Amino acid sequence: MSLNDPYLWLEDLSDKKVLEWAYEQDRIAREYVRASSERLYGRLLKLYEEPLPYAFRVTRAGYIYMVRGRDYRLRIRYRDGEERDIVSSESLGPDAIITWYAARDEGDVVAYYHSSGGRDVGFLDVIDVDSGELIDRIEGSVHGIVFLGRDRFYYSRFYRSGKCPDGVSAPCDRVFLRSSGKEEMVFGAGIPTSNFILVKSSSDMGSALITISYGWHRSRIYFGDLLRPESWVEIYGGDFVSHPIDRVGDCVLVATYDRGGMGRIVCVSGNRVEEIVGEGDEHLSSAAILDNVILAVYTDKDYCYSKIHYYSVKGDLLGRYIPETPSTINLYMDRGFEGEILVEMTSYVQRYRVLRIGRDLSVGVIAESRRLEDIDIDHGWARSHDGARIHYFIVGKRGSKPSRIVLYGYGGFGISLTPNYYLWSIPLIEDGAILVVANLRGGSELGEKWHREGMREKKINVFMDFIAVAEDLRRRFGDIKIAIHGRSNGGLLVASAITMRPDLFDAAVIGYPVIDLLRFDKLYIGRAWVPEYGDPEDPRDRRYLEEYSPYHKVKPGAGYPPVFIYTGLNDDRVHPAHAFKFHARLREYGYESYLRVERSSGHIGSSPEILAREAADYLGFIYTALGLHTRSG
Structure with a gap:
């Protein structure tokens, strides 16, 4: 295989010729889908502008939460029922989005992170909830706020390039103590590249619980006095994932995946580790503490939906909560406050x-x-190349014949x-197409072992799982058309699938993808993904990366x-050159490929208008490829 890269020049976004080339490809793509896109845009805009409340946090003042719709808002619902905005993205500038926030328990001060045009790099603003007064502002990539006072807090800074203050090469995280606009680094010195640090407090605000993660498959837990970073010491960890839940008495409750990868909950106290909730045959996806009750969220091993088990802090099962509709359960906060906790759910039929x-x-x-009352949800199971059983969801309008299918997957991290x-799927389903979502290795639906079976040299399993689902759909439903769709790591999945088995698919949609597996580590923060994919600079890793890197697998005929x-x-986050170079290579060999380049969107999204227009364009392509008819919005 030749590793010559004739399109290396497309990595330089400061080059006017690169931008001119990209704009011309974009013009061609938009013109190709214009007719069907225009019919879809109105419907999609209504969907993207519909308000979505999420990220609920209980405080003494009331419930604080975010709303995404026509813009991005941070709101508060007071204890007396009154609601109002704390801040709106409209006040932050054109194309501004608010991505996350943190709040004091008192509910009097919030910190929120915002950026322009979907960029990862932005600003953290700390404001007074009642007056809106700006207390502090930090620029950069920051996360993990722990308030110690109104203008005093810890935060983690992510260094995307260059070096951390202690000389370690980026990407790397370091923890700072910020007080009245001044700061000092207090934790993380010497922690190697590609390790991420998250600090949180115990419920009683007495202890610091710190997670240091190497990639997405290994972590260590540190613990100490919240006000004394010099006391933070390692108490648990190894070559497995673990997360601190809270401190209860002299116990640090930890969710750990140290055995079969399904997860158990242990008490760590000094040198003692005591099992509280044992490992079962279903994945412990998250856990929270409410007073002296543990809320453990599990993923059903057969049908991949969420359910809650309630345990005492001694490990006694107190009850279960199973949603009426198969749903995903999200815990924005992993601890309750003043006797209550808020839990968010989503499903294929309810946003x-x-x-x-x-x-x-x-x-x-x-x-x-x-x-949505007229939607049917069915299930399928495929056998992958090595016998692994792969579950997939089948979602369609009641009575629809499975003749046109959009197969979606991710399989990583x-x-x-x-x-x-999925907002983009609603028009497809309404117009008679079937959405199929595959639970591939690389995810954690069946535990951490399931994740590891789709990492590094085993990444090929992910692509084979996806191919197995497509083959099973064709066996099951006969004469059908299949379009495949994936975004980010899912873009790698789709690009790999078409280079491995082009005969199975009628169309492919690839969004914000990672595709050049031999140079991803040199583009933006790609070095952070080495734990998941492997290291192109390591000869052993490079050998298997060469075997499946889609950009290098494209061939004529x-x-x-x-x-x-x-x-x-x-x-x-993911350099556009991945998309540029793959498109250029496909076009070089005469394949039908279209490249859409958005000027005001990044990896985390953009305004509803831009998101709706983008979705209308790639859905327009799918409608054309599958022969679907769309009604106007």
């Missing part, structure tokens, strides 16, 4: 449902969206594709299906 769980384990609904309300690739110039 959001927010539950309040009280200390008596009573469950009430505080917010929910409309339900331990991210599970449990039920979700292979009969690849039509491809639509979309990316954004503001994507400062």
Whole structure:
């Protein structure tokens, strides 16, 4: 295989010729889908502008949460029922988005992170909730806020390039103590490249619980006095994933995946490790503490939906909560406050449902969206190349014949594709197509072992799982058309699938992808993904990366299906050159490929108008490829 790279020049976004080339490819792509895109845009805009409340946090003042719709807002619902905005993205500038926030327990001060045009790099603003007064502002890539006072807090800074203050090469995290606008680094010196640091406090605000993660498959836990960083010492960890839940008495409760990878909960106290909740045959996806009750969220081993088990801190099973509709359960906060915790759910038929769980384990609904009543959800199981059983969801309008299918997947970084309300899929389903979502290795639907079976030299399993699902669909439903779709790491999946088995697919849509596996570590923060993919600079890793890197697998005469690739110039996480170079190589060999380049979008999204227009364009391509008819919005 020749590793000559004639399109290396497309990595330089400061080169006017590169931008001119990209704009011309974009013009061609948009013109090709214009007719069907225009019919879809109105419907999609309504979907993307529909308000979505999420990231609920209980405080003494009331519930603080975010809303995404026509813009991005941070809101508060006071204890007396009054609601109001704390801040809106409209006040932060054009194309601004708010991505996350942290709040004091008192609910009087919040810190929120915002950026422009979907970039990862932005600003952290700390403001007074009542007056809106700006208390502090930090520029850069920051996360993990722990408030110690109104203008005093810890935060982690992510260094994307260059070196950390202690000389370690980026990417790397370091923890700072910020007070009245001044700061000092207090933790992380000497921690190697590609390790990430997250600090949180115990419920009583007495202890610091720190997770140091190498990639997405190994972590260590540190513990100490919240106010004394010099006391933070390692108490648990190894070549496995673990997360601190909270401190209860003299115990640090830890969710650990040290045995079969499904997860158990242990008490770490000094040199003693005592099992509280044992490992079962279902994946412990998250856990939280509410007073003296552990909420453990598990993923069903057969049908890949979420459910909650309640345990005492001694490990006694107190009860279960199983959603009426197969759903994904998210815990934005991993601890309750003043006797309540808020739990968020989503599914294929309901975008959001927010539950309040009280200390008596009573469950009430505080917010929910409309339900889609005419949707059927079915399941399938395929056998991969090595016999692994691969589950997939089948979602369609009641009575629809499975003749046109959009197969979606991800398969990496331990991210599970449990039920979700994919906005882009709604028009497809309404117009008679079938959405199939595959639970591939590389995710964590079946535990950490499932994740590791799709990492590094075993990454080929992910692609083979995806291919097995496509083959099973063709056996099951006969004469069908299949378009495949994936984004980010899912873009790598789709690009790999078409280079391995082009005969299986009728069209491919690839969004914001990682595709050049021999140079990803040299583009933006790609070095951070070495633990997941492998190191192109290591000869052993490079050998298997060469075997599946899609960019290097493109060859003439292979009969690849039509491809639509979309990316954004503001994507400062996954370099647009991955998309540029793959498209250029496909076009070099005469394949039908279209490249859409958004000027105001990054890896984390953009405004609803831009998101709707982008979705309308790649859906327009799918409609054309599958022969679907669309109604106007």
